Amino acid sequence: MEGVDHLAHERNRSQFDVNDMKIVWAGSREAFEVSDRMSRLVANDPAFRKDNRVHLTRKELFKNTLRKAAYAWKKIIELKLSEEEAGRLRFFVDEPAYTDLHWGMFVPFLKGQGTEEQLQKWLPLAYKMQIIGCYAQTELGHGSNVQWLETTATFDPKTDEFWWPGGLGKVSTHAVVFARLITNGRDYGVHGFIVQIRSLDDHSVLPGITIGDIGVKFGNGAYNTMDNGVMHFDHIRIPRNQLLMRFSQVTREGKYVQSDVPRQLVYGTMVYVRKTIVIDASNALSRAVCIATRYSAVRRQFGSQDGVETQVINYKTQQSRLFPLLASAYAFRFVGEWLQWLYTDVTQRLAANDFSTLPEAHACTAGLKSITTAATADGIEECRKLCGGHGYLCSSGLPELFAVYVPACTYEGDNVVLLLQVARFLVKTVSQLVSGKKPVGTTAYMGRLQHLMESTCKVQKAEDWLNPSIVLEAFEVRSARMSVECAKRLSQFTNQEEGFHELSPSLVEAAVAHCQLIIVAKFIEKLQGDIPGNGVKDQLQKLCSIYALFTLHKHLGDFLSTSTITPKQASLADDQLRSLYAQVRPNAVALVDAFNYTDHYLGSILGRYDGNVYPNLYDEAWKDPMNDTAVPDGYHEYIKPLLKQQLRNSRL
Numbered sequence: 001m002e003g004v005d006h007l008a009h010e011r012n013r014s015q016f017d018v019n020d021m022k023i024v025w026a027g028s029r030e031a032f033e034v035s036d037r038m039s040r041l042v043a044n045d046p047a048f049r050k051d052n053r054v055h056l057t058r059k060e061l062f063k064n065t066l067r068k069a070a071y072a073w074k075k076i077i078e079l080k081l082s083e084e085e086a087g088r089l090r091f092f093v094d095e096p097a098y099t100d101l102h103w104g105m106f107v108p109f110l111k112g113q114g115t116e117e118q119l120q121k122w123l124p125l126a127y128k129m130q131i132i133g134c135y136a137q138t139e140l141g142h143g144s145n146v147q148w149l150e151t152t153a154t155f156d157p158k159t160d161e162f163w164w165p166g167g168l169g170k171v172s173t174h175a176v177v178f179a180r181l182i183t184n185g186r187d188y189g190v191h192g193f194i195v196q197i198r199s200l201d202d203h204s205v206l207p208g209i210t211i212g213d214i215g216v217k218f219g220n221g222a223y224n225t226m227d228n229g230v231m232h233f234d235h236i237r238i239p240r241n242q243l244l245m246r247f248s249q250v251t252r253e254g255k256y257v258q259s260d261v262p263r264q265l266v267y268g269t270m271v272y273v274r275k276t277i278v279i280d281a282s283n284a285l286s287r288a289v290c291i292a293t294r295y296s297a298v299r300r301q302f303g304s305q306d307g308v309e310t311q312v313i314n315y316k317t318q319q320s321r322l323f324p325l326l327a328s329a330y331a332f333r334f335v336g337e338w339l340q341w342l343y344t345d346v347t348q349r350l351a352a353n354d355f356s357t358l359p360e361a362h363a364c365t366a367g368l369k370s371i372t373t374a375a376t377a378d379g380i381e382e383c384r385k386l387c388g389g390h391g392y393l394c395s396s397g398l399p400e401l402f403a404v405y406v407p408a409c410t411y412e413g414d415n416v417v418l419l420l421q422v423a424r425f426l427v428k429t430v431s432q433l434v435s436g437k438k439p440v441g442t443t444a445y446m447g448r449l450q451h452l453m454e455s456t457c458k459v460q461k462a463e464d465w466l467n468p469s470i471v472l473e474a475f476e477v478r479s480a481r482m483s484v485e486c487a488k489r490l491s492q493f494t495n496q497e498e499g500f501h502e503l504s505p506s507l508v509e510a511a512v513a514h515c516q517l518i519i520v521a522k523f524i525e526k527l528q529g530d531i532p533g534n535g536v537k538d539q540l541q542k543l544c545s546i547y548a549l550f551t552l553h554k555h556l557g558d559f560l561s562t563s564t565i566t567p568k569q570a571s572l573a574d575d576q577l578r579s580l581y582a583q584v585r586p587n588a589v590a591l592v593d594a595f596n597y598t599d600h601y602l603g604s605i606l607g608r609y610d611g612n613v614y615p616n617l618y619d620e621a622w623k624d625p626m627n628d629t630a631v632p633d634g635y636h637e638y639i640k641p642l643l644k645q646q647l648r649n650s651r652l
């Protein structure tokens with residue numbers, strides 16, 4: 001059977017309504033319609049072609065990105081696209097660009113940190129792209145440790161180097177710059193300033209500022225469409241009112257006035273972006289899974305029956321590697337949706353001077369950013385392996401996706417550094433239990449600590465693992481026991497910071513356990529709501545169980561060492577998992593169709609919707625510039641003399 005027929009057959013045998021699932025994946029019918037329209041608009045416009053990226057030099061690649069960004073902006077204006085539509089259009093163009101930082105960090109920073117007066121001045125310019133901004137926080141010597149940034153903003157500033165800001169190297173005209181505010185001889189810590197860095201007339205770099213690109217990054221093409229930059233300030237002067245002053249001001253006399261708000265609000269944009277990165281993890285992982293699933297249904301190896309070999313998707317090992325990733329993509333989608341809710345909620349509370357949920361919002365965004373990006377980066381690489389040798393070809397779409405995606409484990413906070421923030425939050429929560437403080441939000445389960453420390457898992461047969469309350473309790477018990485164990489061991493140290501440092505590997509594991517509990521809990525919560533569509537909820541229930549039981553399997557050491565479950569119960573979980581894989585199998589292709597990705601967005605011959613893989617792989621190979629001539633450049637200089645030499649030697 002040809003690949004085309006395979007996929008049609010797969011689609012016919014699915015047991016749910018894929019159109020309804022598309023709406024669940026998108027979040028709402030409206031969101032689906034916007035995404036669908038924008039993805040087609042991009043896919044059908046040759047100006048957004050991207051299949052030639054791997055053959056371009058860095059300079060050509062970058063110029064091509066500038067062209068696409070300018071063209072996309074023209075379309076946005078011409079078609080009068082809404083903010084949401086414009087965001088989706090940029091997403092489907094699928095090329096990292098300075099616009100990501102302008103819209104994703106510069107504008108949100110202004111909105112979050114500017115006074116009314118500052119917003120009136122800067123926002124209209126930024127919205128019309130009459131200025132282009134980036135986010136300059138990381139220095140050559142300090143990225144994770146924001147409090148120790150060395151750049152100073154005083155009446156007599158020293159000089160320092162920024163390193164990494166996207167969009168800075170070649171494009172931005174303005175930057176949000178993080179520097180220590182010094183006034184009247186006192187250091188008030190890190191604050192955000194808006195600084196013009198290039199001329200709005202001829203784009204030249206302004207006097208006293210040196211800017212360049214930091215050089216080629218990982219992967220061919222990939223994130224090299226972005227001009228991550230280096231910037232050096234030498235005695236730059238900016239007007240006082242370019243300190244973003246919503247939360248703290250400097251008066252004309254140089255007096256520092258701090259509003260009665262936590263200083264961490266200056267980190268607000270990082271919380272916002274970390275939340276976005278979680279949803280983006282589900283985009284990247286679902287894309288890789290879509291390619292690997294379709295190709296696994298097309299590819300046949302061994303096990304010939306009636307002269308036809310077995311589809312590799314039917315191998316149990318293939319299923320046990322692929323389906324947990326499919327389930328994770330859905331799990332990250334739903335936890336991302338919930339995080340969006342949490343972020344909106346905390347923003348509304350902050351506006352009403354209620355700061356009580358800020359630590360929870362920080363811990364959740366930091367922790368979930370860490371574990372979803374780590375799992376996605378590993379998942380994309382696993383999908384490459386699931387596609388065998390063809391997965392290593394750029395035309396599979398997977399190498400580029402991996403190269404573009406992996407820095408998500410580092411940017412917007414190194415994953416380990418962020419998990420240590422979650423660990424601090426957990427240890428604090430446990431220690432506050434002694435003083436009778438009731439934990440709320442995602443740590444509410446710690447309020448039932450005595451029960452969780454004493455309870456035993458109720459599973460007696462494999463099907464018991466389908467019971468959401470049993471699964472949830474197992475994750476709560478594991479997480480609570482790991483946090484308590486860390487807190488106990490920590491209390492044996494006289495110096496808490498030293499203890500935290502010494503125990504940090506275990507603390508990171510406790511943080512991972514807590515974050516995985518959140519993902520499982522939010523998936524279960526999602527399924528308790530109304531989910532319309534023929535067979536849709538049933539499929540999601542299976543995926544939820546797969547996510548939970550696979551996570552349990554992968555972290556079995558935690559579950560056993562905390563005596564959360566017995567080895568027998570672990571073995572029953574594996575039995576249930578195998579049964580779930582078999583149930584998902586007939587629906588796998590339809591479950592990836594529900595992502596509604598166009599072939600343009602997927603950028604993969606292996607993941608083509610029509611499954612027509614082999615003729616296209618073959619044709620694509622012939623398009624490679626290496627095949628322009630049968631005899632390669634360099635033959636006369638380097639191959640021919642060699643061959644002649646060998647001939648002489650063999651005659652000796």
Ligand SMILES: CCCCCCCCCC/C=C\CCCC(=O)SCCNC(=O)CCNC(=O)[C@H](O)C(C)(C)COP(=O)(O)OP(=O)(O)OC[C@H]1O[C@@H](n2cnc3c(N)ncnc32)[C@H](O)[C@@H]1OP(=O)(O)O
Pocket residue numbers: 091100101104135137138143144145146147166264265267268270271273276277279280358359362410411412413414417418421424
């Ligand atoms: C669908 C659309 C697709 C779009 C995709 C979007 C993707 C866009 C991506 C664009 C691509 C790349 C962009 C990348 C940009 C960047 O990387 S910008 C630079 C980012 N830099 C970082 O993230 C640095 C990481 N470091 C930190 O955040 C902090 O320094 C750290 C949290 C590690 C520690 O901060 P300190 O202030 O030094 O901290 P402590 O003393 O440890 O903590 C003090 C207390 O403050 C609390 N805290 C810390 N951070 C926050 C916060 N953000 N919000 C609230 N509270 C915070 C911390 O918990 C402590 O609390 P406590 O005193 O214990 O109660």
Ligand SMILES: Cc1cc2nc3c(=O)[nH]c(=O)nc-3n(C[C@H](O)[C@H](O)[C@H](O)COP(=O)(O)OP(=O)(O)OC[C@H]3O[C@@H](n4cnc5c(N)ncnc54)[C@H](O)[C@@H]3O)c2cc1C
Pocket residue numbers: 101135136137138139141142143144145163164165166223228407410411412413414415416417420
């Ligand atoms: C593609 C990309 C785009 C970026 N874009 C921007 C941008 O637009 N603007 C911007 O300002 N920045 C940007 N950055 C910078 C980014 O935010 C930082 O690289 C990131 O925050 C990590 O900081 P670092 O490089 O100082 O890592 P380091 O902190 O030096 O990390 C190195 C190692 O040390 C470990 N480590 C560090 N501290 C601790 C600790 N306390 N305990 C245990 N282990 C620790 C880390 O886990 C890691 O393994 C970008 C980075 C990349 C890769």
